Structure formats: C-alpha cells, structure tokens
Amino acid sequence: MERTAIPADKHVMLSYDSNSQQIVSNIVRHLQLRRMPLWLNQEKETTDDLKKSLAEGVENAAVVCCFMTPNYEKSDFCQLELQYAQKRQKRIIPCMLTDTKVWEPSDWLESITKDLVPIDFHDVSEPSAMQEKVEELIHRIEDQPPTPQHILSHVDDLPSYLFELIKYKYKQNSRIEHFMNPTRSFPIDQSYINLAIVETKDQQEKEKKLRDSHYSDVIMEAFENIHGTKTSVDIKDIFTKCKDQTRNVLVFGRAGVGKSTFCQYIAYQWAIGMVWPEYDLVVLIPLCSLTADRYPILPAGTNYSLIDILRKECFSFDQYLSEKDEKQLQEQFHNSRILWLLDGYDEIVQNVPTYLKSLLNDQLLKTSHHIVTSRRYMNNLSHSVQLEITGFTDDNITNTCLDVLQIHLTAINHYSSVIRSNGCEALAKMGEKEATNEVIIGLMNLLSDTNNDVRNSAYKALSNMGEKAATSEAIIKLLNLLGHTNDYARNSAYELLKCMGEKAATNEQ
Structure with missing residues (x-):
C-alpha cells in the first residue's frame, strides 16, 4: 500500500x-x-x-x-x-x-x-x-x-468558521423586496443610501423643544423633513469623525427612508470585503426583536448577554451548535473586533421589557463599536457623531428616470409586437413626464405599425402627452402622416393634431 x-x-x-x-x-x-x-x-x-x-x-x-x-x-x-x-x-x-x-x-x-x-x-x-x-x-x-x-x-x-457562516448569511441577503410587489426584488447594490453629517448643536435644541411639547405625528414628520447644516459622506467614511478609539455613530432617518436597508447594505458590503476589513465580525441586530416572546424572562440572578444576542440573531433557530462550536464561539467572541449594527432604536425604546433594558442600555449601547439607527424625534441618545439618511438626491432621481426611459424606448423598438405594445402602454401611464423628443418620434412611427394593438397603444400614449408632444419635429411628422396610405395612421395624426390644438397651429405657422 x-x-x-x-x-x-x-x-x-x-x-x-x-x-x-x-x-x-x-x-x-x-x-x-x-x-x-x-x-x-x-x-x-x-x-x-x-x-x-x-x-x-x-x-x-x-x-x-x-x-x-x-x-x-x-x-x-x-x-x-x-x-x-x-x-x-x-x-x-x-x-x-x-x-x-x-x-x-x-x-x-x-x-x-x-x-x-x-x-x-x-x-x-x-x-x-x-x-x-x-x-x-x-x-x-x-x-x-x-x-x-x-x-x-x-x-x-x-476568525472561526462560525463567523464565516454569518458572513455567508449576509451575502445571501443581498436583495431587497419590491415595495409594491413583494414577489419581485432587486440587488441591494442598486439601492440609494445617501448619508449626511449633521451639525448637531442647534438641531438638538430644536429636537428637545419638540419632544417636550408632545407634538402630533404629523408635526413630527414635518420636523423630520427639515434639513439643518449637513455635509454628504460616503458609507465607508462614516467613522472619520470619531475622535478616539471608540466608534459610536447615530444614524437618523424618517420612517420608510431606508434605515433597515442601510444596515443590511453595510452587513453585505462587509461580507463581500468592500468595507472595514478590520472587523472580524459585523452583527446586525433588529432591536424590535427584543421582545418577551423571543427573550423570555430568565431565572432570578441570570441575565442575557451579548453572546446570547449573537447566537439568537445570527444563527438560524434550527442550526445545531455543538459543544465544540459553543466553545469556539465563546473564544472568538471575546478575542475579536466586532461592529454592532443596532437597527430601530425608536421602535423599541418605549416598549422594551423591563428586564431587557439593561441588555439594551448597559450592554448593546455601551459597546465600543456600534452604529444605531433611529427616527429623530424618538431619540434620547447622545452620540457625538450623528448622520442622517436623506433619501434620494436630485442625481439619483435623474439617473433613475433616465434608466426607466431607456427601458421604455428599447421596448417600443422591439421586434415583438407584444413588447412594443406594452412599452407604449407604460409610456401612456406616465403621460407627459416621458414626453421627450425621442419618445414622441418613436411613438409616432408606431402609428403606422402593422399591429393594431401597437397602433392603439401608441395613439393612447401620445394623447396622454397632450401639448407636451407638440414639438416642431413632431408636428411635421404628424402632417406627413396625414398623407399616409394607412387609414389608421392618417386618422390618428388628425386626432392628435386636434388634441395639440393651439400649440400645433402656432408651431406650423
């Protein structure tokens, strides 16, 4: 042998x-x-x-x-x-x-x-x-x-293989559900998470007055839209304002602006090696999970620890950890540099069970390296570094609109009549918002399409654009269509010129 x-x-x-x-x-x-x-x-x-x-x-x-x-x-x-x-x-x-x-x-x-x-x-x-x-x-x-x-x-x-499993979990959680259609999703890399450093002194005084006066949610929502002095900052640079070895950052954001997506994005970026390789582990904790059902009261004299949180939130309930795994986890936990992502302070601060308050206030919020997210008016934390998720910027909106427009333009020029028709219907729903010269000419070319559904959809889209479609080039195109051999094209051109009304007459003159 x-x-x-x-x-x-x-x-x-x-x-x-x-x-x-x-x-x-x-x-x-x-x-x-x-x-x-x-x-x-x-x-x-x-x-x-x-x-x-x-x-x-x-x-x-x-x-x-x-x-x-x-x-x-x-x-x-x-x-x-x-x-x-x-x-x-x-x-x-x-x-x-x-x-x-x-x-x-x-x-x-x-x-x-x-x-x-x-x-x-x-x-x-x-x-x-x-x-x-x-x-x-x-x-x-x-x-x-x-x-x-x-x-x-x-x-x-x-780091042990247990930390690698957590990293794998973050990498698998790389998509975001579509808000209007949960069956669809898109890559988290395509989400827009815009951060700004907040100049806090005056802002904090305004917040205190609002909190003390118990204003309604409507007023609070309006307040959360008020922008103080802010400077844009990239996610990878959010710790640059931390002046000592402690990295504690408070991130504000209005309801629905993307605070949880921000935390998910950070965990994913760390997992694929794009940010903060100095951390052996990033632990994402939805603070709303600190409930009596998930963390039942323990016998007298015992309390939950950070490693209990790590075990429960980062390993699936059916994932077996052997005695060797538990020992390995303990050793790695105490010998590693860990960043905690504490998502949704505003969701738990008024509802946390009494026996879990120490876990929240004396352990999680006292970790040396953490990022905590919250709505602004529910906050009573005092972090020297405060950021705000500002939502879409003008550039984001412009780029997104251009991307959508390009998709529709591709559709109306597709070889498939079904796709051409669907593209026209999508443009019809958006109306004058999509009335660029390229779109208008593309739709007018479809008025003489061989497919009846395509012609009808193109006519509907142009009708919805109204006077916005009455450019000089479009008017000339419609006038030429009046002499077309196709009856539908001629009739559509006539009706569209009537819809455009006075503006069409002015342009022709």
Whole structure:
C-alpha cells in the first residue's frame, strides 16, 4: 500500500460546484484506488451544509483541491469554502475543468489562484489522459511541504468558521423586496443610501423643544423633513469623525427612508470585503426583536448577554451548535473586533421589557463599536457623531428616470409586437413626464405599425402627452402622416393634431 504525505488525522478536501459532479466523481474513484483520504460535500444547499464544509472539510484538510469552472466562480458556497481555506493557510491545488482558451478565473478566484499552476483536467475523456492527470495531482499532493509551524500558530488566532457562516448569511441577503410587489426584488447594490453629517448643536435644541411639547405625528414628520447644516459622506467614511478609539455613530432617518436597508447594505458590503476589513465580525441586530416572546424572562440572578444576542440573531433557530462550536464561539467572541449594527432604536425604546433594558442600555449601547439607527424625534441618545439618511438626491432621481426611459424606448423598438405594445402602454401611464423628443418620434412611427394593438397603444400614449408632444419635429411628422396610405395612421395624426390644438397651429405657422 502506498503511503501519502497526508497525516493520519487529515484529509484531502475536494471543493467543487455541483455542475461538475460527474467528472469529480470520476477523479474520486481514481484517488480512492490509491487509498487517498478524501473529504467532499455533495450537499451544498443549507447553512448547515456550509458549516460542515468549513468545520470538517477545511479545518481538517491537509490540502484543498478546487475544481475551477465559471459556475464554481459564481458560487457563494464555493467562494466561502476556498476563501476560508486560504484564511486558514491550507495548501490549495487548483484544477482546471474548463479550456483556458474559453475561460480563465477572475475576481476572487483569480486572487487566490493567480500564483498557482493549475492541473488541466478539461480534456480527459480518454482513460489514459485521466490517469495521467490524476497521477500529476497525487504527485502534487505528496510533493508539497507541510505548513510551517509558525504559520499554524498564527492561524489559531484567525476568525472561526462560525463567523464565516454569518458572513455567508449576509451575502445571501443581498436583495431587497419590491415595495409594491413583494414577489419581485432587486440587488441591494442598486439601492440609494445617501448619508449626511449633521451639525448637531442647534438641531438638538430644536429636537428637545419638540419632544417636550408632545407634538402630533404629523408635526413630527414635518420636523423630520427639515434639513439643518449637513455635509454628504460616503458609507465607508462614516467613522472619520470619531475622535478616539471608540466608534459610536447615530444614524437618523424618517420612517420608510431606508434605515433597515442601510444596515443590511453595510452587513453585505462587509461580507463581500468592500468595507472595514478590520472587523472580524459585523452583527446586525433588529432591536424590535427584543421582545418577551423571543427573550423570555430568565431565572432570578441570570441575565442575557451579548453572546446570547449573537447566537439568537445570527444563527438560524434550527442550526445545531455543538459543544465544540459553543466553545469556539465563546473564544472568538471575546478575542475579536466586532461592529454592532443596532437597527430601530425608536421602535423599541418605549416598549422594551423591563428586564431587557439593561441588555439594551448597559450592554448593546455601551459597546465600543456600534452604529444605531433611529427616527429623530424618538431619540434620547447622545452620540457625538450623528448622520442622517436623506433619501434620494436630485442625481439619483435623474439617473433613475433616465434608466426607466431607456427601458421604455428599447421596448417600443422591439421586434415583438407584444413588447412594443406594452412599452407604449407604460409610456401612456406616465403621460407627459416621458414626453421627450425621442419618445414622441418613436411613438409616432408606431402609428403606422402593422399591429393594431401597437397602433392603439401608441395613439393612447401620445394623447396622454397632450401639448407636451407638440414639438416642431413632431408636428411635421404628424402632417406627413396625414398623407399616409394607412387609414389608421392618417386618422390618428388628425386626432392628435386636434388634441395639440393651439400649440400645433402656432408651431406650423
């Protein structure tokens, strides 16, 4: 029996996307014939599957072989496996399953494998070719030296797989439900979260007077729309105003302006490595969850701790944490730099159960690094750094309108009559707001369309635009249509000229 360079308590982990199951299974059979200790996870669906990959697969791996394809690179599951292997200083052997003339790794996968020579498994249909590549893989596994001891001791200080599971959860929560249609969603990267630094002294005095006078919600809402002196700030720069080692920031925002989306966005950006890599963990806590149902009263002399909050809010209720996991969590929690995102102070401050007030006021709000969100008039916190979510800026609105307009223009010029008709109907609903010259001419061209539904929809859209459509170029176009061979086009042009009325007559003169 041949001996490998793999220690008795270690294995070779195979990291692959499920679309590569067939070829990887073939490679596995060859490696098993050589008594190679293998570990692979065929289930890649749940968080528990990922935990198994990290806690068992990566942690006990002497070598991690990654089987690279475009689907592998797109997989959040595979990305976390390999990035965690790199973080734990595991030996990585890349295996290419795709022709490099067609595809090469990019983004995160390239950054991990760019200095490593991959084994080319893309064309192994012949048994001899497969055998040759497997031998090369075995040689690479046995030939690589073990990880130096000084690196291993450093690895022990790195974040655990439990923190990686939380990061994975944030990455999966990367979309926002459409407000009008919950069945639809859009990427959180497309949300507009505009922040401003607030000059607070005068503002705080006004707030105190309003709170003390018990004004109605209508007046409070009006107050929350009043803008004091503010300076725009990017999300990644919100800690620049913090003057000491403590990073405590209070973020205001009107009801519905996007405070929760702001917290979700921060967690996602941290998870994908775009902001604040100095934090080992970001913990997002919806403060409205501090209820008696979720946190029932404990026996006398015992209280909830921050780690209880972390366990309950960041791990799913059906996710099993073993005794080893609990110990690991405790150690990592106390040895890590953690940022707390405390969302919705205004929603809980008047309703928090008495026995949870200490958890809120003396623990969560006393953490050295936290961001707390609240509506302004419900606030009684005193943070030296205060920001405000201001909603849409003029640039956001302009860009969004231009994007929508371009979609409609593309639709009315589509080869499909159904899509052309739908595009016209969408423009009809928006009326004069979409009455640009390009839209008007596009709709007029459709008055002579071969499809009856398209012609009717185009006419309706132009009618709804009224005098806004009466540009010189549009009037000339309509006059030309009066001589068109198509009866519908002639009649529509006549009716539209009547709708445009006086303005059309003026332009013609």
